[in-house]
Amino acid sequence: MRNFLRIARKHGIQYVPDLRQAKVSPLFRGRPVISGNITAREAGDLAALCPAGAIQTDPVGINLGKCVFCRECEFACPEKIRFTNDYRLAVNDPADLIVYPGDQEIRVKKEKVRTEIPKMFRNSLKLRQVSAGGDNSCEMELNAAGNVNFDMGRFGIEFVASPRHADGIVITGPISGNMSDALQICHEAVPTPRIIILAGTDAISGGLYKESPAVNRAFLDKYPVDLYVPGNPTHPLTFINGVLDLINRVSS
Amino acid sequence: MNSETYISIQNGGKPVPLARIPALTYDGFRAAMMELLRDPDNHCSLFYAIPEGRNVRLMACIARDGNRDLAIFSHLLSAQEAVLESMATELPQLHLFEREIQEQTGIMFENHPWMKPVRSPNPEIHIDSYPFYRMEGEELHEVGVGPIHAGVIEPGHFRFICHGEKVLHLEIMLGYQHRGVETLMTVADTTLKRSLLAEGIAGDTAVGHSLAHAMITESLAGISVNRSLNIQRSIGLELERIAVHIGDTAALCTDIAYQLGQVVNEALRTTIINTTQNWCGNRFGKGLVRPGGTRYPLTQEVADAMLEVLEDTGSRFIDMADVIYSSPTILARFDEIGKVTREQAAQIGAVGMAAKTCGIPRDIRKSHPFCAYVDQPFVPVVLETGDVLARGMLRNLEIRQSIAMVKEWLRDSEVLGPVEVPPFSFLLSPSSFSLALTEGWRGEICHAAVTDAAGRIIHYKVKDPSFHNWMALQLAVRNQEISDFPVCNKSFNLSYCGHDL
Numbered sequence: 001m002r003n004f005l006r007i008a009r010k011h012g013i014q015y016v017p018d019l020r021q022a023k024v025s026p027l028f029r030g031r032p033v034i035s036g037n038i039t040a041r042e043a044g045d046l047a048a049l050c051p052a053g054a055i056q057t058d059p060v061g062i063n064l065g066k067c068v069f070c071r072e073c074e075f076a077c078p079e080k081i082r083f084t085n086d087y088r089l090a091v092n093d094p095a096d097l098i099v100y101p102g103d104q105e106i107r108v109k110k111e112k113v114r115t116e117i118p119k120m121f122r123n124s125l126k127l128r129q130v131s132a133g134g135d136n137s138c139e140m141e142l143n144a145a146g147n148v149n150f151d152m153g154r155f156g157i158e159f160v161a162s163p164r165h166a167d168g169i170v171i172t173g174p175i176s177g178n179m180s181d182a183l184q185i186c187h188e189a190v191p192t193p194r195i196i197i198l199a200g201t202d203a204i205s206g207g208l209y210k211e212s213p214a215v216n217r218a219f220l221d222k223y224p225v226d227l228y229v230p231g232n233p234t235h236p237l238t239f240i241n242g243v244l245d246l247i248n249r250v251s252s
Numbered sequence: 253m254n255s256e257t258y259i260s261i262q263n264g265g266k267p268v269p270l271a272r273i274p275a276l277t278y279d280g281f282r283a284a285m286m287e288l289l290r291d292p293d294n295h296c297s298l299f300y301a302i303p304e305g306r307n308v309r310l311m312a313c314i315a316r317d318g319n320r321d322l323a324i325f326s327h328l329l330s331a332q333e334a335v336l337e338s339m340a341t342e343l344p345q346l347h348l349f350e351r352e353i354q355e356q357t358g359i360m361f362e363n364h365p366w367m368k369p370v371r372s373p374n375p376e377i378h379i380d381s382y383p384f385y386r387m388e389g390e391e392l393h394e395v396g397v398g399p400i401h402a403g404v405i406e407p408g409h410f411r412f413i414c415h416g417e418k419v420l421h422l423e424i425m426l427g428y429q430h431r432g433v434e435t436l437m438t439v440a441d442t443t444l445k446r447s448l449l450a451e452g453i454a455g456d457t458a459v460g461h462s463l464a465h466a467m468i469t470e471s472l473a474g475i476s477v478n479r480s481l482n483i484q485r486s487i488g489l490e491l492e493r494i495a496v497h498i499g500d501t502a503a504l505c506t507d508i509a510y511q512l513g514q515v516v517n518e519a520l521r522t523t524i525i526n527t528t529q530n531w532c533g534n535r536f537g538k539g540l541v542r543p544g545g546t547r548y549p550l551t552q553e554v555a556d557a558m559l560e561v562l563e564d565t566g567s568r569f570i571d572m573a574d575v576i577y578s579s580p581t582i583l584a585r586f587d588e589i590g591k592v593t594r595e596q597a598a599q600i601g602a603v604g605m606a607a608k609t610c611g612i613p614r615d616i617r618k619s620h621p622f623c624a625y626v627d628q629p630f631v632p633v634v635l636e637t638g639d640v641l642a643r644g645m646l647r648n649l650e651i652r653q654s655i656a657m658v659k660e661w662l663r664d665s666e667v668l669g670p671v672e673v674p675p676f677s678f679l680l681s682p683s684s685f686s687l688a689l690t691e692g693w694r695g696e697i698c699h700a701a702v703t704d705a706a707g708r709i710i711h712y713k714v715k716d717p718s719f720h721n722w723m724a725l726q727l728a729v730r731n732q733e734i735s736d737f738p739v740c741n742k743s744f745n746l747s748y749c750g751h752d753l
Contacts, residue, residue: 003571003574003575004512004575006571007512007516007568007571007572007575008512010568010571011515011516011519011568014515014519014522024529025526025529025530025533027529027530027531027532027533027548028529028533028534029533029534029539049444051442051444051445051448052448068448069534069538069539070444070448070538070539071533071539071547072444075547083533128400129404130400130407131404131405131406131407131429132407132428133428133429133430133431133749134406134429134455134749135452135453135454135455135456135749136405136406136454136455136456136747136748136749137452137455137456137458137536137538138455139404139405139406140455140456140499140536141535142404143403143404144522147515147518147519147522148515148518148519149518149519149522159403159404161402161403173429173431174431176428176429176430176431176752177375177430178371178372178379178427178428178429178430179399179407179428179429181378181380182399182400182407182428186400202452207452208436208445208448208449208452209431209432209436211436211439212431212432212435212436213375213432214373214375214430214431214432214435215431215432216375232534232538233455233536235535
């Protein structure tokens, strides 16, 4: 019993009090900022360098749905590209995945969220996670979102075992062909209205696997996606903040 | 056996010209395999097929712990000779390798006792057509679990045959995570792409796999990295081990509903992965290891913070672990549960934790040292009982060992020495074969690459320790209560994506 109390005392309070304002390491690779004076030639060179095809040249931009956050473009051209530690990257409009020159925050567009989502899920959102070719780093970060530090359960957001108990699914991984049927069945088992969240670059664009014949992304052609959460892997704060914006939950 | 039967290579050593790899007749190949694997110090690290024009070359890479080397030999087949006699009955550790070769090349292994799909990579054949083992009997029932499991974990299907609550047989069917990594490694046109793919082979072992890839690239490019970088890489690898082992200790506590152990260890894991993030910007160490150098040299500031975290987390972990492993109610749930015998582990060629908990001292850091382990005598933790308790206790002891090692490295005068910036492209040795082994937290990671006459990588093979060890889990749950499956599964914590590639 004495040991128990000593451990509990040392454990102390572990939860992050304000998940909206939490600070992460300055080196964390979050939202990139492209300098306004980047030239077409520089952008072209960086586009050729980018291993994920995330850099576009006309107009110049970085697609966070494709970016694997390796930071090589910044290493090659540090005067023009800089990765900040801003972890708020989630969007509901796929057009907003593209970061253009300038220093613009990335936010969910409230007016484009389906009206039933905040109405029904603001105080309770149960999600079923489906890993479909994911590398287990996104899965571990989604688990961490519910752990003693990030504790998204405080907002009523939880992962549940059965799709029958869920309000939506969170997909990780590029969607392997071998998981495509299971994903479909799982989605259909979720009662309507149901939401779809893509977590991580692999899920959003297929990432480095998009050309692989072992990947089958036909599922995404059939249904609208409610939230895109970039990252390699998605940071728990990126995920939680994105979901809070989606359900229009202002504070704890 | 004469020296022309095989060629001996060192882990991360010079590449071997393809022409120098002995090509034996199949009878000779079989004989060499039998002879080498009779020695309990040896195990099959890799046995796989490389297409060479219209032929196929079967490659065997046998790790010899006593000799601290690998014996490499091969057999060339013409397309006509597509039926071979299986070796899996005599050498069960080859059974999955033969299944993989048959699945990837079409070479048939006659008299294979368990020829079934490994990853079901052909989209024409639905993964659900997998032929499960069946047992008939009025008192038996089957339990199917997956591919989607209850928790936030990767997919795989587990089929139990039970008598009441008792599991008679478990068959694990994988392949749901197959995304074509090995093929993509050869399609990738830059080293950077391959580095990123290597980090994603198993995201929970990003450092272990990206290190194996870096070692192979450096071997083929004929470059060596300095001691400072080797120490930093070893620190990265041990931080990964500490973080996952603490997280697994939390998960074991979750599965037996011991909440204090769960939350304390979850919080402790966070401090370690945040230390990795503080070093390289990623909690899993993605981006830390690149061939030829690093973008994130260890700085005094990061090293000081790391030391502080290791001191604090280390002492808090020890407090917690001492309670966990001395509480009768906890021990009762771990002790004698999910046992694998030493004989079984040796037969299936178990590696890493699955071997070390059964009395087999198999650890690449000792037997085939790499990075900073080369000049540091390493003694692996070895336990005997092969049960859940041993696998939990091994983590407990390895966490302490790894923390001590990292602390010692942080005091090394060379740890903060200058390190290279990774070059963007490498000139690789043409028509060569190279292999690299690392000891990730699960066990032995093996990568092997082959280049063509122009020095392009034309074949890349990856083997995660889970490839050997999934069989250990299937054996562990036999005659156990099905309700003990979660804790058995968690005690191995094997990789789906690392197996499925």
